[in-house]
Amino acid sequence: MRNVPDSLLRHDKRHAWIAFAALAIMLLALPFATDALLGRGWVRIVDFALLYIMLALGLNIVVGYAGLLDLGYIAFFAVGAYCYALLGSPQFGLHWPFWIVLPLGALLACVFGVLLGAPTLKLRGDYLAIVTLGFGEIIRIFLNNLNAPVNITNGPQGISMIDPVRIGGFSLGSTHELFGLTFPSVHLYYYLFLCVTLLVIFVSLRLEDSRIGRAWMAIREDEVAAEAMGINTRNIKLLAFAMGATFGGAAGGLFAGFQGFISPESFGLTESVMIVCMVVLGGMGNIRGVVLGGVLLVLLPEALRHGAGPAQHALFGKTLIDPESLRMLLFGLALIVVMLVRPAGLWPSTQRRRELSPDEDVVHQEQDTVYDSSK
Amino acid sequence: MTAANNVLLDLSGVGKRFGGLAALSDVSLHIRRGEIYGLIGPNGAGKTTLFNVVTGLYQMDDGQFTFDGIAYDRCKPHVLAQAGIARTFQNIRLFANMSALENVMVGRHLRTRAGIWGALTRNAGARAEERAIVKRARDLLHYVGIASPHQTLAKHLSYGEQRRLEIARALATDPKLLALDEPAAGMNATETESLKALLQTIRASGVTVLLIEHDVKLILGLCDRVAVLDYGRKIAEGVPEEVRRNPAVIAAYLGGEAA
Ligand SMILES: Nc1ncnc2c1ncn2[C@@H]1O[C@H](COP(=O)(O)OP(=O)(O)OP(=O)(O)O)[C@@H](O)[C@H]1O
Ligand SMILES: [Mg+2]
Numbered sequence: 201m202r203n204v205p206d207s208l209l210r211h212d213k214r215h216a217w218i219a220f221a222a223l224a225i226m227l228l229a230l231p232f233a234t235d236a237l238l239g240r241g242w243v244r245i246v247d248f249a250l251l252y253i254m255l256a257l258g259l260n261i262v263v264g265y266a267g268l269l270d271l272g273y274i275a276f277f278a279v280g281a282y283c284y285a286l287l288g289s290p291q292f293g294l295h296w297p298f299w300i301v302l303p304l305g306a307l308l309a310c311v312f313g314v315l316l317g318a319p320t321l322k323l324r325g326d327y328l329a330i331v332t333l334g335f336g337e338i339i340r341i342f343l344n345n346l347n348a349p350v351n352i353t354n355g356p357q358g359i360s361m362i363d364p365v366r367i368g369g370f371s372l373g374s375t376h377e378l379f380g381l382t383f384p385s386v387h388l389y390y391y392l393f394l395c396v397t398l399l400v401i402f403v404s405l406r407l408e409d410s411r412i413g414r415a416w417m418a419i420r421e422d423e424v425a426a427e428a429m430g431i432n433t434r435n436i437k438l439l440a441f442a443m444g445a446t447f448g449g450a451a452g453g454l455f456a457g458f459q460g461f462i463s464p465e466s467f468g469l470t471e472s473v474m475i476v477c478m479v480v481l482g483g484m485g486n487i488r489g490v491v492l493g494g495v496l497l498v499l500l501p502e503a504l505r506h507g508a509g510p511a512q513h514a515l516f517g518k519t520l521i522d523p524e525s526l527r528m529l530l531f532g533l534a535l536i537v538v539m540l541v542r543p544a545g546l547w548p549s550t551q552r553r554r555e556l557s558p559d560e561d562v563v564h565q566e567q568d569t570v571y572d573s574s575k
Numbered sequence: 576m577t578a579a580n581n582v583l584l585d586l587s588g589v590g591k592r593f594g595g596l597a598a599l600s601d602v603s604l605h606i607r608r609g610e611i612y613g614l615i616g617p618n619g620a621g622k623t624t625l626f627n628v629v630t631g632l633y634q635m636d637d638g639q640f641t642f643d644g645i646a647y648d649r650c651k652p653h654v655l656a657q658a659g660i661a662r663t664f665q666n667i668r669l670f671a672n673m674s675a676l677e678n679v680m681v682g683r684h685l686r687t688r689a690g691i692w693g694a695l696t697r698n699a700g701a702r703a704e705e706r707a708i709v710k711r712a713r714d715l716l717h718y719v720g721i722a723s724p725h726q727t728l729a730k731h732l733s734y735g736e737q738r739r740l741e742i743a744r745a746l747a748t749d750p751k752l753l754a755l756d757e758p759a760a761g762m763n764a765t766e767t768e769s770l771k772a773l774l775q776t777i778r779a780s781g782v783t784v785l786l787i788e789h790d791v792k793l794i795l796g797l798c799d800r801v802a803v804l805d806y807g808r809k810i811a812e813g814v815p816e817e818v819r820r821n822p823a824v825i826a827a828y829l830g831g832e833a834a
Contacts, residue, residue: 403695406694406695406697407691407694407695410689410693410694410701410705411683411684411687411689411690411693411694411704411705411708412689412690412691412694413694414673414677414680414681414684415681415684417670417672417673417677418670418673418681418684421669421670421671421672421673422668422669422670422671424632424652424668425664425668425669425670426670426681427631427632427651427652427653427656428630428631428632428652428656428661428662428664429656429661429681429682429684429685429744429745429748430652430653430656430657430682430684430685430748431653431681431684431685432651432653433653439691443691
């Protein structure tokens with residue numbers, strides 16, 4: 201991408217390859233290492249972390265790129281999950297294949313994204329946040345109440361015995377022996393989620409550095425100026441809602457298949473707020489930051505849940521604060537600290553850091569096209 | 576070529592009210608192709624409001640305007656940008672957290688086509704287009720004379736460079752009419768002088784310029800024709816020297832300065 205001296209470039213490239221290979225091996229071995237060191241329950245938690253990272257990356261398009269604060273994002277997750285559950289469970293006796301149900305859920309979520317986006321186009325900031333928050337709640341309440349007069353969603357009881365993800369004849373819901381290794385279900389889901397997460401990252405990166413991505417950011421920075429420069433803000437904003445919702449819907453389908461059971465409870469305001477926090481805490485608009493935010497916000501509370509009880513026993517001889525409330529307490533505290541100390545997030549966008557290192561300037565002046573490397 | 580063909584922007588009887596305040600009333604003026612047209616007047620005269628009307632940010636209450644022979648009424652800003660009107664803002668409105676280069680690249684948005692598919696696949700067409708966008712943006716940054724590295728965030732540029740960057744961004748839309756709202760505000764004498772040269776180059780390249788300015792010297796030295804607004808009305812129009820001697824203008828605006 202940059203015209204740096206050849207030797208330096210080769211050096212850089214070799215390092216990049218080594219780092220890449222190390223990361224790949226780490227990611228591939230992660231479920232086995234987690235299983236051996238911490239137990240099977242933790243592999244499950246890692247799977248959930250991946251689902252949340254997908255969600256956070258999807259929301260990052262809406263909040264991070266286009267600057268539209270969406271507090272009802274979990275609704276799209278719900279739409280995807282219920283679409284999968286209704287078409288692949290005894291609820292209606294339907295067992296459509298995964299290959300159809302998952303894209304269908306994503307598509308349906310996309311439609312809902314546009315439906316939500318269209319009436320809110322003129323709203324900004326706080327007002328948009330409130331309307332989207334309401335939208336999220338409406339979806340949840342609908343799911344809660346669509347059990348009468350005709351039972352569609354089974355109400356608060358939720359839908360159970362959802363088909364596991366099945367690729368061809370290969371079900372991810374049971375243990376398999378492959379290459380002489382035993383892959384329990386959670387491991388298999390881990391690899392599936394990892395692939396989808398990588399795909400979502402790839403899509404985000406490509407969008408970020410494109411004509412559409414720049415239009416999103418222009419709207420985030422100054423909507424009036426963006427309009428005056430010829431950006432059709434209505435279409436471009438709807439596109440952001442639609443893209444974000446599509447990712448959310450896909451993640452929802454995976455969630456339903458993985459969990460085997462869903463109920464409206466999983467799609468509350470707390471979950472929406474969690475995802476917004478992942479995006480904001482990690483570093484809005486920066487993919488690495490968002491991934492970091494997702495990992496931290498899923499893993500730390502779990503670590504706390506497992507660690508806080510024993511720690512209190514060791515210190516005071518009894519449990520003073522219930523780990524669950526402690527978790528919320530520390531969560532709030534962490535947010536305040538991060539906002540005070542690192543307002544741009546834990547891992548802010550590269551651009552801001554690039555800005556802080558003037559020695560790179562020369563390199564940039566020589567840079568002729570963004571596509572040098574592809575020539 | 577007929578006279579009508581020569582007119583790029585034609586306003587007739589344009590009015591705009593804010594509640595009880597008539598920010599523009601019955602303003603008629605026409606701007607010819609290739610000229611530098613000055614718009615002056617005291618604070619609150621309605622100059623910026625006129626810009627906002629012709630760029631679609633405000634909808635006018637009375638009158639009509641045609642641009643390049645086509646009437647525009649209740650049009651969105653992006654439609655007018657597409658038609659060929661580009662502008663800068665009195666209170667700079669750059670994309671602050673984007674680089675100088677990216678700011679100009681955004682200006683190419685409406686002359687390029689790559690969508691989601693192009694972004695994801697980066698096929699040959701999308702790559703070529705993106706290369707062209709970058710090249711054009713770099714050329715424009717040089718053209719307006721921004722010396723800072725192109726990766727500098729817009730908000731970290733000096734004031735003068737921010738004004739130039741706004742011009743580069745506007746030029747990136749391939750405008751027929753470039754509307755500048757007080758581009759020299761806050762510039763020192765040298766900066767103003769080089770801005771003047773830049774505007775002359777832009778005009779020479781075939782772009783018509785509409786200029787709001789308080790700097791009388793700049794207006795006199797640069798504009799082919801000038802219109803004067805006062806309390807939303809056009810009180811004079813003509814070549815700068817003539818307008819300068821107009822008693823109504825002296826009373827309203829130039830005051831002691833011109834006497
Ligand atoms: N959006 C608005 N709402 C209400 N009043 C407005 C609005 N925009 C402009 N005005 C009023 O219209 C009048 C003309 O304003 P305008 O900004 O066009 O003046 P101007 O000639 O650009 O002045 P300046 O030289 O100070 O920039 C002013 O009295 C202003 O207060
Ligand atoms: Mg003004």
